Amino acid sequence: xxxxxxxxxxxxxxxxxxxxxxxxxxxxxxxxxxxxxxxxxxxxxxxxxxxxxxxxxxxxxxxxxxxxxxxxxxxxxxxxxxxxxxxxxxxxxxxxxxxxxxxxxxxxxxxxxxxxxxxxxxxxxxx
Numbered sequence: 001x002x003x004x005x006x007x008x009x010x011x012x013x014x015x016x017x018x019x020x021x022x023x024x025x026x027x028x029x030x031x032x033x034x035x036x037x038x039x040x041x042x043x044x045x046x047x048x049x050x051x052x053x054x055x056x057x058x059x060x061x062x063x064x065x066x067x068x069x070x071x072x073x074x075x076x077x078x079x080x081x082x083x084x085x086x087x088x089x090x091x092x093x094x095x096x097x098x099x100x101x102x103x104x105x106x107x108x109x110x111x112x113x114x115x116x117x118x119x120x121x122x123x124x125x126x127x
Contacts, residue, residue, distance in 0.1 A: 002018075002088050002089075002090065003015060003017070003018045003088070004018070004019065004055065004085060004086065004087060004088060005085070005086040006071065006076075006083055006084070006085055007083060007084040007085075007086070008075050008076055008081065008083035008084070011071075011075050013067060013068070013071045013075070015057060015060060015064050015068070016060070016061060016063070016064050017057075017060070018088065019055045019056055019057055020056040020057060020058050029045070029050070030046045030050055031043050031044065031045050031046065032044050032046070050123060050124070050125060050126065051093070051123070051124040051125075051126055052098075052121065052122070052123055052124075053085070053093075053095065053120075053121070053122035053123075053124065054119050054120075054121060055119065055120040055121075055122065056118075056119045057104070057116075057117060057118060057119075057120070058117040059108065059115045059116075059117060060104065060115065060116045060117065061112065061113075061115070061116075062112070062113045062114055062116070064116065065102075065104055065106075065114075065116040068102070068104060069102055072097065072099070072102055076097050078097060078099065078100045078101075079096050079097055079098055079099075079100065081096075082094050082095065082096050083095065083096075083097075085122060085124075093124045094124065094125075095122040095123060095124045096122065096123050096124075097120070097121070097122060098121040098122060098123050099120060099121055102118075103118040103119055103120055103121070104116040104117065104118040104120075105117065105118055
């Protein structure tokens with residue numbers, strides 16, 4: 001299986017290893033729900049389906065962490081800019097990073113230094 005590739009303009013980024021299984025990328029509809037004073041349920045279908053990508057990575061190197069940090073802070077600027085994600089099957093998706101802070105954290109170390117793990121949250125709008 002290929003690794004996920006992130007592309008924004010001429011900038012391309014990928015981690016040195018693939019994401020961890022179990023893969024959890026749920027589709028969902030965007031339907032706000034509320035209740036009246038009489039407890040009647042109201043649901044408003046905004047007509048937009050959403051796809052969320054939960055990219056779980058474990059034991060990434062310090063170089064991976066640093067490269068992703070640069071991508072987060074200077075290329076996509078958190079959720080500000082959309083970019084293209086090429087998934088493991090080669091399909092492309094226009095997505096937005098939903099994390100406003102780096103979701104990767106040090107959770108171990110080996111002979112080369114700290115190792116980083118975390119879940120990167122992306123949102124794709126499907127029309």
